[in-house]
Amino acid sequence: MKIIVTVKQVPDTSEVRIDPKTNSLVREGVPSILNPEDRNAVETALMLKEKYGGTVTALTMGPPQAEEVLEEVIAMGVDDGILLSDRAFAGSDTLITAFTLSRAVMKIGKFDLIICGRQAIDGDTAQVGPQLAGFLDLPQVTYLEDILIDKEDALIKRVLEDCIEEVRVKLPALVTVLSDVNQPRYPSLYNVSNACDGSLIKYWSAADLKVPDSMLGLQASPTGVKRIFEPDRGVHGELIKGDETLMAKTLIEKLKGLQAI
Amino acid sequence: MDFNLTKQQKLSRKIAREFAEVELEPFAQERDEKAEFPADAIEKLGKLGFMGIGIPKAYGGCALDSISYVLIIEELARACASTAIIVAVHNSVGAYPIYLLGTDEQKKKYLIDLASGKKLGAFALTEPNAGSDPGSIETTAERDGDNYILNGTKTFITSAKTSDTVIVMASTDRNKRGRGITSFIVETAFKGITAGVKENKLGIRASDTCELIFENCVVPVANVLGKPGTGLSAALKALSFGRVGVAAQALGVAGSAMESCVIYSKDRHQFGKPIAGFQAIQWMIADMATEIEAARNLIFKAAFLKDEGKPFSTEGAMAKLYASEVAMRTATKAVQIHGGYGCMKDYKVERCFRDAKVIEIYEGTSEVQRLIIARDILK
Numbered sequence: 001m002k003i004i005v006t007v008k009q010v011p012d013t014s015e016v017r018i019d020p021k022t023n024s025l026v027r028e029g030v031p032s033i034l035n036p037e038d039r040n041a042v043e044t045a046l047m048l049k050e051k052y053g054g055t056v057t058a059l060t061m062g063p064p065q066a067e068e069v070l071e072e073v074i075a076m077g078v079d080d081g082i083l084l085s086d087r088a089f090a091g092s093d094t095l096i097t098a099f100t101l102s103r104a105v106m107k108i109g110k111f112d113l114i115i116c117g118r119q120a121i122d123g124d125t126a127q128v129g130p131q132l133a134g135f136l137d138l139p140q141v142t143y144l145e146d147i148l149i150d151k152e153d154a155l156i157k158r159v160l161e162d163c164i165e166e167v168r169v170k171l172p173a174l175v176t177v178l179s180d181v182n183q184p185r186y187p188s189l190y191n192v193s194n195a196c197d198g199s200l201i202k203y204w205s206a207a208d209l210k211v212p213d214s215m216l217g218l219q220a221s222p223t224g225v226k227r228i229f230e231p232d233r234g235v236h237g238e239l240i241k242g243d244e245t246l247m248a249k250t251l252i253e254k255l256k257g258l259q260a261i
Numbered sequence: 262m263d264f265n266l267t268k269q270q271k272l273s274r275k276i277a278r279e280f281a282e283v284e285l286e287p288f289a290q291e292r293d294e295k296a297e298f299p300a301d302a303i304e305k306l307g308k309l310g311f312m313g314i315g316i317p318k319a320y321g322g323c324a325l326d327s328i329s330y331v332l333i334i335e336e337l338a339r340a341c342a343s344t345a346i347i348v349a350v351h352n353s354v355g356a357y358p359i360y361l362l363g364t365d366e367q368k369k370k371y372l373i374d375l376a377s378g379k380k381l382g383a384f385a386l387t388e389p390n391a392g393s394d395p396g397s398i399e400t401t402a403e404r405d406g407d408n409y410i411l412n413g414t415k416t417f418i419t420s421a422k423t424s425d426t427v428i429v430m431a432s433t434d435r436n437k438r439g440r441g442i443t444s445f446i447v448e449t450a451f452k453g454i455t456a457g458v459k460e461n462k463l464g465i466r467a468s469d470t471c472e473l474i475f476e477n478c479v480v481p482v483a484n485v486l487g488k489p490g491t492g493l494s495a496a497l498k499a500l501s502f503g504r505v506g507v508a509a510q511a512l513g514v515a516g517s518a519m520e521s522c523v524i525y526s527k528d529r530h531q532f533g534k535p536i537a538g539f540q541a542i543q544w545m546i547a548d549m550a551t552e553i554e555a556a557r558n559l560i561f562k563a564a565f566l567k568d569e570g571k572p573f574s575t576e577g578a579m580a581k582l583y584a585s586e587v588a589m590r591t592a593t594k595a596v597q598i599h600g601g602y603g604c605m606k607d608y609k610v611e612r613c614f615r616d617a618k619v620i621e622i623y624e625g626t627s628e629v630q631r632l633i634i635a636r637d638i639l640k
Contacts, residue, residue, distance in 0.1 A: 068271075075272060
């Protein structure tokens with residue numbers, strides 16, 4: 001089967017700070033990493049490839065250095081990668097990112113399955129996967145926990161808040177996976193020379209996708225970031241005093257007041 | 262001149278760092294204390310290509326360059342110096358001599374399994390009476406038809422108990438001293454070879470180090486590595502490369518000790534401020550950083566020369582000498598900065614201190630490195 005995995009290079013958010021004066025992310029000196037849930041998506045793809053045969057292509061969009069994540073996933077065992085990189089793509093919101101990715105998928109041609117990580121740690125929107133399915137008019141199954149291929153269909157278990165739903169979906173389809181779906185393998189040193197010799201990565205621009213600039217990037221994006229701020233992490237504790245009955249009564253009153261009970 | 266790492270080098274370092282942080286670092290202290298060989302980590306490393314880093318793909322390796330090799334060893338050593346030396350010894354003196362000097366048959370029979378991590382390699386030159394003076398080894402190999410019969414004792418052999426093949430240097434003609442030494446590929450499953458008691462060491466404790474005793478050990482003539490009588494020069498060639506790996510290991514230990522100091526000195530408060538605010542500490546950390554940078558450049562230079570096919574034994578000796586002494590100086594200062602805590606096993610700098618001392622001694626003591634460098638300059 002032919003599998004496409006979408007991956008994204010993100011700043012390591014554990015090391016990102018917010019400049020309180022400008023309310024913008026301080027990204028200088030912050031290492032870029034492969035988005036954690038995309039790593040699970042790659043592992044899911046590789047496990048399916050090992051079980052059912054076929055190929056896995058990784059697709060990413062970003063500046064030229066985003067090819068590092070393609071090299072990394074090729075070292076994990078992905079067959080090849082495509083980097084969508086063009087100044088025209090800059091500033092894309094989730095909708096236009098999904099639109100651009102959809103055009104790349106159309107250019108790739110026939111495929112059976114697209115696997116995405118649920119969300120990226122820099123935006124936490126979880127929108128691109130579902131939007132990509134929308135642009136490609138594909139059935140989508142989010143929050144995948146397990147997948148089996150049954151002829152033309154995929155049998156999928158998806159994790160919801162209070163239950164696990166079993167779904168049968170016709171291929172081709174798009175799925176998004178969670179971080180606890182599997183334990184991603186390490187990239188292998190055996191694959192490093194192949195991953196880095198440039199032969200397995202294609203670079204596509206806006207012209208390659210045959211999309212006019214007016215439909216791409218910041219200018220085409222209906223949403224924008226208004227402000228970035230750190231949530232108030234202050235702990236507002238209150239010590240209730242008195243005998244046990246009084247403390248219990250006070251606590252109940254306060255909880256009722258907060259509509260917590 | 263280009264100081265930038267290539268994509269291949271950056272990705273190799275990233276892979277090694279990620280593995281080391283997850284698979285080595287959390288277990289290193291316990292393994293050190295118990296002197297426990299990291300068998301599961303070595304198996305995983307083998308599957309990921311770490312046991313054949315520079316060996317061509319045709320022989321089961323990864324075909325990576327020597328800069329990638331030193332970056333990988335450094336990263337492993339930052340987390341666990343013992344695991345780093347097991348990997349470095351295997352690559353540089355366990356497998357590389359077979360690639361360098363082996364026949365096609367020997368490469369097929371031994372190198373593929375070594376490079377793909379299915380088998381573990383060791384190297385046996387040092388003897389109780391022949392350490393820095395390897396020409397005086399007493400282990401003998403006598404020809405007997407299609408075999409050689411080996412007798413003698415090797416000492417301080419890394420991975421002696423756990424290895425599958427050992428490159429053994431033995432004298433085939435004692436009168437010729439260094440020119441009468443021959444290298445053999447010896448399987449540890451051969452009759453007449455036994456590993457002695459595991460040594461209880463100061464540092465690098467998770468790597469198993471033992472004697473290897475040869476009592477009428479029968480080794481086929483087909484297992485002679487290179488030409489008879491060229492064993493010592495083969496050993497020295499392998500050791501030249503080995504030293505570069507050990508230098509990288511020293512760099513990892515030094516880097517790790519310094520990182521601990523940076524974190525600790527910002528966190529530890531005395532006299533109302535972090536101790537990083539005192540010049541006494543700042544100067545120590547500045548010296549550490551400067552020496553580490555200098556050591557790294559010496560190591561890169563030696564690795565670069567090797568990949569260019571140019572002589573590198575002097576630069577390799579310089580790298581080993583300097584990096585190992587930097588590791589010792591850095592670890593000593595690191596313990597000092599940590600004060601009483603630095604003397605406790607709960608703090609990593611205590612292990613770095615013990616590991617660094619061993620690194621100054623094995624793969625040629627600092628004195629032997631100076632001898633090699635001086636010989637080259639005064640020739």
